[in-house]
Amino acid sequence: DTAVSQTPKYLVTQMGNDKSIKCEQNLGHDTMYWYKQDSKKFLKIMFSYNNKELIINETVPNRFSPKSPDKAHLNLHINSLELGDSAVYFCASSQGISGGSQETQYFGPGTRLLVL
């Protein structure tokens, strides 16, 4: 069974469109994250939710809106897509946020977004 899964794996869309990426974890973790990896391979955190509450928002444009319907799911909705949004988006989860093993993050396989 896949621990952290993302859909879709690939997403090709036109500028200006609105799209969503879904993430689910079956590890029973309380905390979930979204990371962005750009074309230069830099991996940066975007958002984090703990028990469905937003705890990290790293100066991401407000066109990006995460939504956590429950602890097992964290979706990412992107409005008015721009060329610069092309990247690989990774979802991750951890048991908690305080201390050593609790902070170990498990990553999904990524969603490759290409904006044309």
Place this chain on the structure above:
Amino acid sequence: DAKTTQPTSMDCAEGRAANLPCNHSTISGNEYVYWYRQIHSQGPQYIIHGLKNNETNEMASLIITEDRKSSTLILPHATLRDTAVYYCIVSPYGGATNKLIFGTGTLLAVQP
């Protein structure tokens, strides 16, 4: 910004030990050292973490110097499947957030 310094790339012969160094000279007393790796086109994968003592698990060993300013990840018998970018990350515990700040990592190429 990442608080660690790693070599850009390293080579290792298959079957030999791979020793990946990391410098974290500004590490604070409440920060763990984490190692993750990213195999091409996959999500990052947790390897090991430690605070002060050396650690070993089924994947690797982590050696942390006594002053905690540097560490070495050891893959005892590297295989071709260990070719990946290895990230050394320091992250505090006990805080309100859990934010991994990835640097550029070390590209380990295991040669046959």
